[in-house]
Amino acid sequence: MKAVVALILGQLFGAGLYVAGMTNPAKVQNFLDLWVQWDPSLMFVMGAAIPVAAIGYALLSKRGESTFGSLQIPTAKHIDARLIGGSCLFGMGWAIGGFCPGPGVASLALQPQVAVVFLLAMAVGMFGHARLVQPVSHTA
């Protein structure tokens, strides 16, 4: 049951990325390009997604437990150089390649040649982080 629901949630998310246009890297790059050929469409993706997601989180908070019993909401609160630096590196890569992780995975069947290259590079980047950066434990 969990597997079937997880599959359906993934399909909803993937279909959403496709309908929104985020599986076209040009659309993402034009969103981030304010000067030459700005396409503000993707603002509407977050504008629509966040309120709906917030309802789900509010319902979870109210009930105090999830349908399947698991509860693993992030508790970290600290704002540090890793958060900001990592996010900035991510933003640079998002602009240069035109993909963030979701659309990278979601493009695997539709545009396998490009998506495989992106996902391999992303995996190498993650592996590099695991090897090069020491984990820190923050006690909040």
Next chain:
Amino acid sequence: METTFTPFLAGAGGLLIGLSAALGFFMFGRVVGISGLFASLNRPQVFPVFFALGLVTGPVIAMAILGDLHGFAAPPLWAVIVGGLLVGFGTRLGSGCTSGHGVCGLARFSVRSLVATLSFMAAGVATMSVLRGALGVL
């Protein structure tokens, strides 16, 4: 590639993404963050594996029903590789990406996710401004 302004499709896609994230919270008690999910695939668990399968097949189904909505144009190979490396490293260092911080984090009113989202948006715009706006590449 020039793209056209498609606010309704973007909004409709956003609703689907939001619904997925909402159900991720409510049914699984977890944040649907794709960078974390992808990173966890080396130790396969039910949710990440099947969610990823859905993430790959969902767009195929959507395209079969709705047709080619937006076209596709990828940047040159070097940019896809450099982009992927930075996205992989950066999302681990910053503990999340557009989905985990940008959608789920903001939906939880997390200040940490707001800082992350402002950082990657600003860096993305700055990078595009320099590379395309000033240097004429990409």
